[in-house]
Amino acid sequence: MNIGFIGTGNMGTILIEALIESEAVIPSSLTITNRTIGKALNIKKRFPDIRVRERPEEVVTESEAVFICVKPHDIYPLLKRLAPVFTPDQIVITITSPVQVEQLETVVSCQAAxxxxxITNRALSGVSLLTFGKSCNAATKEKITGLMEKISIPLEIENGITRVASDIxxxxxxxxxxxxxxxxxxxVEETSVSKEDAILMSKEMLVGLGRLLETELxxxxxxxxxxxxxxxxxxxxxxxxxxxxxxxxRQMFRNTHLKYEEDIALVKKQFQV
Incomplete structure (x- = not known):
């Protein structure tokens, strides 16, 4: 499957690296772009077979599935610009929590997820959260789930728990x-341990804890x-x-949900949905 990435910031780059390293995709199947094109070209230096394009329209026309990896408030204007380019058999995928798949479907005529x-997906571990629009057929759901299985444990969720699931x-x-x-x-402050030793012990404790939990003992x-x-x-x-x-x-979850509601409100004004 030919896959496009519009946006190669932190998370876009992490996804690209993880998908290539896991052999879920080959570099030549990827077409990428970024507003600051130098960031995309830096990725190409490491993976020469990746195609870099100046314009997002070119990414869409060369891809079956397109990951939109831009800030939430930049998604609506970008989709409005790209809507005439998408075809019904393509898949548009947002990676940001405040934007709902139902909102994507009001702008583009293709399938939406x-x-x-x-960041744990970079180590080919952790969970990824999936939500599919009504536009997605069974084959598309299987393709996206299979792709994410290469780098994570995919978990399909409903909109109601999006924020808390993202927090975790x-x-x-x-x-x-x-x-x-x-x-x-x-x-370090309360004892005579060196910071270097404290970092080493803490890191290995976390790695060991993770492995112990993985055994389910x-x-x-x-x-x-x-x-x-x-x-x-x-x-x-x-x-x-x-x-x-x-x-x-508890306060942490309250804070993230308050910020999420702010983002949701701003996105709603854009999509008017």
């Missing part, structure tokens, strides 16, 4: 990265019980976490 990736899957790595950095900094609660011996050191640490972490995460 949403794929919300995660897509934003989650940034949230956890922040917490681990605070974890490391506190260790333990659930998260049972893993905690195995480590937390009654009257031990871990229990005292858990008490400190209990004082603030629960409210912290």
């Amino acid at each position: 949403r794929v919300i990736p995660s 899957v897509s934003c989650g790595p940034a949230f956890m990265s922040y917490l681990i950095q605070e974890f490391i900094q506190a260790a 333990y659930t998260l609660p049972t893993l905690q019980k195995k480590v937390c011996v009654k009257g031990g050191v871990t229990g005292e640490g858990i008490k400190a976490l209990e004082n603030g972490v629960q409210d912290m995460f």
Whole structure:
């Protein structure tokens, strides 16, 4: 399948790299462009067989499926511009959460889907979130799901849980990265451990934890019980976490949902849907 990418920022580039590395696609099947064309040309330096085009219209005409990897508020004007170029058998795919597939379908005459990736997909792991429009036929759903299976565990979701699912899957790595950095900094400030050693130990702890969970030997609660011996050191640490972490995460979800509602409102004004 020939695939196009309009937008080669962070997430667009991550998807391109992951799809090539997983051998889900070959570079010569990809056509890409970016508003700053130099970013697309930098990708071509690493994958010479990729086709770079100056105009998004050229990407559409050369592709069966087109990933739109631009900011939410740039999607509507871009689709209005490209609408005459799309044909009914093509697939347009947005990767941004505030834009609904139903909104895409009001502008373009082709099939529409949403794929919300995660930075973890770059390691050919993690989950990707899929939502299909009514325009998508069974063959298209199978193609997109099969493509994302090469780099992730695809999970089909409904609009109602889009934001929380994105918080966990897509934003989650940034949230956890922040917490681990605070974890490391506190260790350095409160003890004599070097930052270098604290980073090494924390990184390997996370890798090991991930592998342990992957084996499904333990659930998260049972893993905690195995480590937390009654009257031990871990229990005292858990008490400190209990004082603030629960409210912290609740506030985090409130903040992301408030911002999401703002983005949804702005997108609705554009699409008038």
